[in-house]
Amino acid sequence: MRQRAARDQKRLDSGAVTSPKDLENLQHEIASLARRQSDLEDVVLEVMERREAAQERATELTGRVESLQSKISDATARRDAAVEEIDNEIATVTKERAVIAGTIPADLLKLYDKLREQQGGVGAARLYQRRCDGCRQELAITELNEVRSAPADTVVRCENCRRILVRTPESGL
């Protein structure tokens, strides 16, 4: 378009065009080309501004993605470390349990395992200040008397939840 305008201008300046009508047409075309060029320049400018804004937004989003990825990596590493710690603890506790289970009479162990399954993982509970630590119920006087008079090696159970009651000096007997 610029070339065409320059060519028209050259023809105009050369004096080769002499007819007034042709001159008028040429001037008209030059003016029209100048207007179109100005319009196109505005469009180019707008496109460039939009491209710049889009690039800024892309940079910002890339930064956020990187920040989130770094957070994900941190959390994943912490999770993996925690899982490893828990696995080690499970292994240790399982080993300890096996050692202790080996010293307990088979029928008592069987009862304990059955109760543990029935009672949400807790088969035996401490008797603490006349209260069963398993179901938090206070034992009735008659029950307390029975527990008090039972020999130390007798397995006593909570009348309410049926868990094995473990007597300690703090049982309140």
Ligand SMILES: [Zn+2]
């Ligand atoms: Zn109980």
